[in-house]
Amino acid sequence: MTPPAGFDFHRPADLAEALRLLAADPEAVPIAGGTDLMVALNYRRARPRALLDLTGVADLREWTDEGAAVRIGAGVTYARVAAELGGVLPGLAAAARTVGSPQIRNRATLAGNLATASPAGDGHPPLLATGATVTAASAAGERLMPIGDFFTGPKRSALRPGELITAVTVPKAAGPQQFLKVGTRNAMVIAVCSFALALDTGRRVLGTGIGSAGPVPLRAGEAEAVDLPWEAPDRFGEGLAVEFGRLVAAAARPIDDVRATADYRRHALAVCAARALRRAWAEAHPEGSVRCG
Amino acid sequence: MTDTAGGVGHSPIRPDARSKTDGTFDYASDLRLPGMLWGHTLRSPHPSAAVRSIDTTAALAMPGVAAVLTAADVPGANAYGLITADQPVLAADRVRYQGEPVALIAADTLDLARLAAEAVAVDYETLEPVTDPEAAVAAGEYFRYQPVRLGDPDAQAAAVVIAREYAVGMQDQAPLGPEAGLAEPAPDGGIRLHVATQWLHSDLEQLAPCLDLPPERIHLEMSGIGGAFGAREDLSVQAHMAMLALHCGRPVKMMYDRAESFLGHVHRHPARMRYEHGADEHGRLVYVKARIVLDGGAYASTTDAVVGNAASLAVGPYEVEHVSVDAWGARTNNPPCGAMRGFGGVQTCFAYESQMDALADALGLHPLELRRRNAVAQGSKLITGQTVDARDPRRDRPGGAPFSPLADLLDRLDALPAPAPAPTARPGGSGDTTRGEGVRRGTGYGVGLKNVCYSEGFDDHSTASVELRLEDGERVARVHTAAAEVGQGHWTLQAQIVRTELDVDRVELAPNDTRIGSAGSSSASRQSYMTGGAVRAAAVAVRALAAGRDLADGPVEATRVFRHRATKPMDPVTGQGDSHVQLALCVHRATVDVDVELGLVKVVELACVQDVGKAMNPLALEGQIHGGTAQGLGLALMEALLTDGGRVQNASFTDYLIPTALDMPPMRIELVENADPDAPYGLRGAGEPPTLSSTPAIVAAVRDATGLPLTRVPIRPEHLTTGRLP
Incomplete structure (x- = not known):
């Protein structure tokens, strides 16, 4: 679709730049896979004045083994969660396999699912069951939130203006x-x-x-x-x-x-x-x- | 007729196969022209309201907005319709359904047009909508009432009586390509429309009075169609984009989004049906009484013809001498309903097949045996008095009973091997809800009877032009028709017919447009019969003209109009009359696994035997059977537009679910070729019948697995867990 006039599109190359841009324009809407946001745009339920495209931020695109837990960068797709993390995070990987279609899973991210904070988000129940932690960052620094504190209402979360989800840390499975x-x-x-x-x-x-x-x-x-x-x-x-x-x-x-x-x-x-x-x-x-x- | 490579009976690759799979096919939504504007429709949010005033000032003042038009700007008659012109192009003082068009906007971008629509101030006085079709009928608000009377059903005694009520939800055609088109003003003051439609000439006939233009100044050209299933029979963008283009003097494109598509086309009529079947102790039908109420919604569309089908096909392909049918098409403030694959035959098929199963159950008979005992045969009468003409391919066998095409199909279905007991996929699919826990298997059968071509005295015809020329020493044919390729493979079929009749290899297809006569609609399973018949007639004429001529002297061309044999209207009091041209039969066996604790269903296999008369293109036929069966599966298990007070609750693919590849099982298909001597090549229309029979077969299988009566479709999980709920 044709974007409305005055529409800004930011594509930062690293996290620091992303946080700077967001601090300067807290109303800019972050976009990663866009599988929720683009639907909202197409149906005109959202008319953001600016988009902050996170797909250029390499730091967000990887998951890392932290020993007892896996830190999943905000840009990691559900397809990768399903394909790469089934051994250590079987519950989350099983949920990832039920998200949308293969095409959706190739774009959609776990962090994007969290940011939308729908009560129906497929990734949320396994994060609750395993006691995951959400990392949010702003120009002022980083903040950790237990997953249980993250959801505050239908499509509402504890994320503050100027904050980005940067990672979700999920304890490795210690049983079925x-x-x-x-x-x-x-x-x-x-x-x-x-x-x-x-x-x-x-x-x-x-x-x-x-x-x-x-x-x-x-x-x-x-x-x-x-x-x-x-x-x-x-x-x-x-x-x-x-x-x-x-x-x-x-x-x-x-x-x-x-x-x-x-x-x-x-x-x-x-x-x-x-x-x-x-x-x-x-x-x-x-x-x-x-x-x- | 010769057996030419790529001719009739073969399965050549369709011309649009590659572009539709690699994404390069030009759909109507891909249309664009330099300098074009985008059109958008402002629709009523209310199912019933008076329009007090419309203020377009603020919208018109927005930079980039070229026009805002209302009912006052309709150039001619503000009414159109496929059968009755009762639907306003733009609502004037009254809106009768949610989504009724109220104003049009043209702007530089689609987004701007949508924003401008939000700036149009419409002052509505909301009124209480009529949403109960039964109440509407009781109040005399209906588009058609059609009874059928045969014998004296009230005077009959029966050993077994089954009386039940059934409900069918509002299915949507859900074509993946949304309504779209582009209108170009012509230098002569006329208009050229590029549009994805099922019937170019009907569009033209409806547009001319609305636009106040002589028909010869309206030119329609087919654009790429992304599915139709009946949804493209009524006008959608046509009159609106034409008005905007004529007003602005610039090309105007319109394209609905998914939500608007759900509001902007008609749906399958929801139905409430009360059936009473009486049978003797052997399971022979003694009488049938049926009361059928279809909800036509706010405007007529094709409700008239849908009611005719529902009434004439109300008992299916079974012999019964005492019948009373009352069928109505109610007028309400629900979304308008009209054509959808199966067209009145789907709703009643679910009811009568459910009744046949209940009778079989009550009598301890196998469902197939009960159907065999009642199956129509050569010479049987339908409830309309029309004689079943199913000439016996084995008629030389002396002394046998009259050939029953239905019993033949049922025997073949019965002989197909059953699917393996181990499922390849479980109910709940990727949700991993069961690994066998709570799963029970069920088997069910369904039979469908569908009329092919237009019925009830309609002058049904199609036109084709075929040209044969020499190009670099090679004979090349070119076909021109106005027939819509809606995905069924009609382009391929036209080329096959020409190859067979003219023994050529290369066949070109001219763009489908209104420079040639009408082809009728790609509906009623009729295009192979009708436009196929016209192409064949034109090709045969070309063959005669070309005989003894040297094509080097110039091309040979012939245009022919094809008509099927005439039909008669149904008697308004008794419903009697030879109203149908051709009848097509399809039978299904469904095997399902049901998680009875969660109410989730996995259809394990669908087996189908269909009498196609002649397998013109076996691959395309199988595609039609797969697709029709899948649409029937959708109606059985998931597809329904839900309304609340006349408002649609699920106008999106998030909540209007259609079957995916994980829902549709593998199919076992047997094509039967009992030729119809009246039809081109003996063919029978094939697109609709599988849509009828797959729904009752699946529901019967779920009944078999659960033991529940299941009288409404779609079945929802909570219907299967009732009684198990905490």
């Missing part, structure tokens, strides 16, 4: 991880609801993330506190999985919309959460007699 996404077609669909689970078998901790079933992506705190039979894994039973599902559903705050009813979302979350826990427990205890399916 699951991501299940319910949609009304078999691919290329916005989540009706989604659920991520991360089992840390060393620390014996269970993490959860709920997508598309509340004003923001949610954790299911009570469900995370279920009493798992770590000492006697064979005692994991159907009742526990069902109870876990019930607690996850109870943590959701869904609405009725064109994609599904709130009741269906709660029901589907209960089913998905029970399945996720059964699968994860079976994977963690392959010798056990846990029934899966």
Whole structure:
């Protein structure tokens, strides 16, 4: 489409220049893959006076192994998350594989998903389940935010004017991880609801993330506190999985919309959460007699 | 007729194959001319309102805005329509649906035109919209009522009675190419339009009175079409861009975005249907009663003909002597509905096939056996009294029962191997929602009966011109028609016919435009029959002219108009009459895996047997069957425009879902060639029938997997988990 008159387009070559430009023009809208923003532009839901194109910033384009965690630069695409990080971040990689179409995944970035802060963002539940950290930078310096503090409302985040997301740091998997996404077609669909689970078998901790079933992506705190039979894994039973599902559903705050009813979302979350826990427990205890399916 | 390479019966590569796959095909949205303006339509946000006033001052004052036009600027009659001219070019004092055009803007850029539209101040007095089609019918607000009366259904006793209500949602054609075109003012004061449309000459006939121009000063040229499925039968950008171009004296381009496309074309009629089937203890139908209410929305479009199809095809290809059908096309303030692949046959097919399954279930019969016992045969009467003319390819066999084309298709379908038990993909797809948990398999069948070509006495015809010349010693043919290549492969087919009839290798296709006579619409599965028939007639004439002549003396050319045999209107009281030209049958078997806990469905396989009369181009036919079947799958499982108080809730591909490659399964297809001696090469129209039968087959398979009655489409996950909800 033809841009409106007076439209500025900045393409900084490095992060320092990007932050300088943003400080000088805090209303400039950052663009990386553009898979959300270009839709908004085409539908005229957004009419930014200036765009800050981050695709020229090499520092943002890489992920680095930080030992216990992976630091994912803001420009890393979902296609790369899916292809390169499946071993260390299986939950996030599984979510990445459900994002849009291959073409979308080739452009869309995890950080862009965060910046849009849609309750339905596919990357959000695994970040919640694993306790990721968002790094934001401005001309004034860097700031770290626990993922749980990042989402403040539908399409609203704790990001401040003049700030850019520069990276997301995700702890490496310390046990089985699951991501299940319910949609009304078999691919290329916005989540009706989604659920991520991360089992840390060393620390014996269970993490959860709920997508598309509340004003923001949610954790299911009570469900995370279920009493798992770590000492006697064979005692994991159907009742526990069902109870876990019930607690996850109870943590959701869904609405009725064109994609599904709130009741269906709660029901589907209960089913998905029970399945996720059964699968994860079976994977963690392959010798056990846990029934899966 | 010769068996020429690339001729009839072969599958030559289509001329647009390469450009459509490498992205170089010129779609209407790619049109541009130096100095052109961009046009944009301001549409009503209200489903029902009085327009008190329109203030265009602020929009006109914006630099770069060339024109803002309203109803007062329509040069001629402010009304158009495919059958009845009841739809305003621009709303004058009243808007009747959300998205009704109210004003037009021309500006230097599309974005500026859109901004200017926001600056047009329209003072609306909103009114209570009529959104319940049943209430509209009760109040006498309908476009057509068509009954069918046969025998005395009320006096019959039946061993089994099934009475159920069914609902079909509002499906959209969702062509990937949005409505687009370009209008150029002509030096003679006329207009030249480049547009992606299904029927150039109908556009022209509707435009002339609106633009107050003699038809000979309007010239239409086909632009690249990105899918149609009925959505391009009604006018969209045509009159609007012509008005702007004539007003500004400059070329004007219009192109809808996805949201506007959903509001700017008609949809498939949503339906509410009450069916009662009575059968004897052997499963033979005794009577059928049906009450069918289709929602036509705010304007007539083709509702009249859609109601005719729904009524005449209301019981499907089954023999029954006592019938009572009442079909209405309601007038409401919902989005206007009109042509979509299947055209009135889709809605009733879902209902009657669901009824047949329920009867089979009640009688403990296999669904195919129940259908065999009721299948029409050579000499059977449809409920309109029309005789089924399905001449028996094995008619020499003495003493046999009359040939039943449907029983033949059902036997062949039954003989196709079932898909492997292990699924290649799971319900939920990439969402990884199941690895087998909660999954149950189901199988279901569907039968569809569709009329081919225009029915009910319409003077259906097509025109073709064929030229044969010598070029560097080689004989070269050139074909000219106005027929729309909507993706079905009609260009390829024209060339095949000419190759066969003239034994030439090289066939050129002249641009499709209004310099030649009408080809009719690329709809009703009719172009192979009608324009195929015209091209064949012209080619045969050229062959005769060229015989004994030296082409070095000059080219030979012939133009022919082709007509199918005449049909009759349906009797307004009894519905009786030979209203259809040709009938086409298609049968499907669907195999599904359903995650019964989440209500998610994966269609594992769709098997299809279709009587195509003659496989003119086997590859293109398979493409039509794949596409038609996929559209039926969409209606079964996901496709519905949702309205709330007349307002569309999901005018985007984010929330109006069409099947992807992961939803559409592999197909097993068997083509049957029971030639129709009245049709060119014996062919039967093939584009629509698969759209009818795939929907009920899939729903039947989901019923088989879940045990749920499932009386509405699309099926939503929550329909399958009802009772399981916390």
